[in-house]
Amino acid sequence: MSDKPFETHRLRSTSEAPDSRAVAARLAALSHPARIEILKHLSASNSCCCREVVDRFDLAQSTVSQHLKILVEAGLVRFEPDRQRSRYAIDHAALADVSASLTALVNSCCSGR
Amino acid sequence: MSDKPFETHRLRSTSEAPDSRAVAARLAALSHPARIEILKHLSASNSCCCREVVDRFDLAQSTVSQHLKILVEAGLVRFEPDRQRSRYAIDHAALADVSASLTALVNSCCSGR
DNA sequence: ATCGTTTATCGCCGATGGACGATGAGTGAC
DNA sequence: GTCACTCATCGTCCATCGGCGATAAACGAT
Numbered sequence: 001m002s003d004k005p006f007e008t009h010r011l012r013s014t015s016e017a018p019d020s021r022a023v024a025a026r027l028a029a030l031s032h033p034a035r036i037e038i039l040k041h042l043s044a045s046n047s048c049c050c051r052e053v054v055d056r057f058d059l060a061q062s063t064v065s066q067h068l069k070i071l072v073e074a075g076l077v078r079f080e081p082d083r084q085r086s087r088y089a090i091d092h093a094a095l096a097d098v099s100a101s102l103t104a105l106v107n108s109c110c111s112g113r
Numbered sequence: 114m115s116d117k118p119f120e121t122h123r124l125r126s127t128s129e130a131p132d133s134r135a136v137a138a139r140l141a142a143l144s145h146p147a148r149i150e151i152l153k154h155l156s157a158s159n160s161c162c163c164r165e166v167v168d169r170f171d172l173a174q175s176t177v178s179q180h181l182k183i184l185v186e187a188g189l190v191r192f193e194p195d196r197q198r199s200r201y202a203i204d205h206a207a208l209a210d211v212s213a214s215l216t217a218l219v220n221s222c223c224s225g226r
Numbered sequence: 227a228t229c230g231t232t233t234a235t236c237g238c239c240g241a242t243g244g245a246c247g248a249t250g251a252g253t254g255a256c
Numbered sequence: 257g258t259c260a261c262t263c264a265t266c267g268t269c270c271a272t273c274g275g276c277g278a279t280a281a282a283c284g285a286t
Contacts, residue, residue, distance in 0.1 A: 020146035020153075028144035032274085033133035036218065040133075043222035051232060060276055065234060067274090084232050084283040092223050099212075099219040105149065106212040109156035110205050145244085163263060173246055178264060180244090197253040197262050229286080235279085242273070249266080256259080 023105065026098045029074030034059065035067050042077065042090045049085040136218065139211045142187030147172065148180050155190065155203045162198040 030036060034057065041056055042048050050068060054061045068088055071077040075094045080087045143149060147170065154169055155161050163181060167174045181201055184190040188207045193200045 020149040024144050024146045024149055027140050030215070031137050031141035031144045033137045034274090036133040036137055039218070039222055043224075049232080050234090054232095061233075062235080062277075063275055069234085081233095081282095086233060090222055092219075095219045095222060099216050102143070102215050103212050105152070106205075106208045109152055109203055109208060147244090164261085167262095174263075175247075175265080176245055182264085183243095194263095199263060227286100229284100231282100231284085233280100233282080235281100237278090238276085240273105240275090243271080244269100245271100246269085247267095249264105251263085251265100253262080254260090256257100 023098075023101050026074050026076070027102070029070055029076055030098070032067070034063075035071055038064070038067055038071065039076070039090060039095075042088060048088045049082075050088070051085075053088075136211075136214050139187050139189070140215070142183055142189055143211065145180070147176075148184055151177070151180055151184065152189070152203060152208075155201060161201045162195075163201070164198075166201075 030039075037057065038053055041053060045052065050061065050065055053068070054064045057064065059067075068077065068079075068086075072079045072088070076091055076098070078089050078091050080089070143152075150170065151166055154166060158165065163174065163178055166181070167177045170177065172180075181190065181192075181199075185192045185201070189204055189211065191202050191204050193202070
């Protein structure tokens with residue numbers, strides 16, 4: 001009944017905009033410097049197994065695996081098991097989509113001025 | 114000595130790229146649905162005092178104040194005390210800058226393919 | 227079968243985030 | 257002055273994040 005976007009801490013799922021929650025969730029996956037660096041590394045490399053990322057950064061294997069999992073769950077990185085390795089690759093379309101969402105948000109904010 | 118981007122959990126401050134930490138920090142400010150909605154509201158309104166935001170969303174005044182503070186500290190919203198009110202306004206330039214940073218990141222990732 | 231490698235997951239822990247209510251300061255109206 | 261209103265901040269609570277080491281599973285090689 002309320003016309004407010006929140007109902008006790010939860011956003012309404014109005015069928016209108018790209019849903020602030022979805023945008024926020026994907027931005028959250030990008031809001032950690034390690035994950036940004038990992039994304040850059042994935043884009044520069046083509047092997048992209050977990051171990052390679054671990055070798056490149058001073059982070060424990062478990063930590064890297066966790067970051068990769070977050071990126072995969074956010075849909076920004078695709079995962080494909082390959083023998084005993086795990087192949088991680090950037091989902092360029094998804095990444096472009098996030099960028100577009102943010103640009104759209106910014107534009108909507110600027111149009112209101 | 115290390116050529117790795119991290120040195121025991123801290124990013125090197127290489128004088129090169131837009132610094133993943135800075136980008137991550139600003140994206141973190143955007144990675145909460147309430148703050149996205151608040152930004153949208155600020156862009157659609159021109160009064161933009163804290164109370165108005167409180168009235169619009171089902172959030173406690175202290176919670177809204179905290180969200181606004183985060184947006185201000187991230188440099189995305191400008192703050193100006195006005196009598197007993199507090200005037201909040203979107204910093205369009207900063208917002209555009211964040212969007213540009215993300216776009217640049219995405220582009221750099223796509224160029225590497 | 228055994229070893230080495232790679233990976234995901236678990237448990238733990240300190241730090242942070244996000245919500246709230248309560249409080250106090252500041253302002254305007256009376 | 258007092259009252260009402262607005263706001264920032266404090267303290268508290270709980271959940272999540274982000275790091276690590278340890279462990280177990282899966283696979284390749286010997």
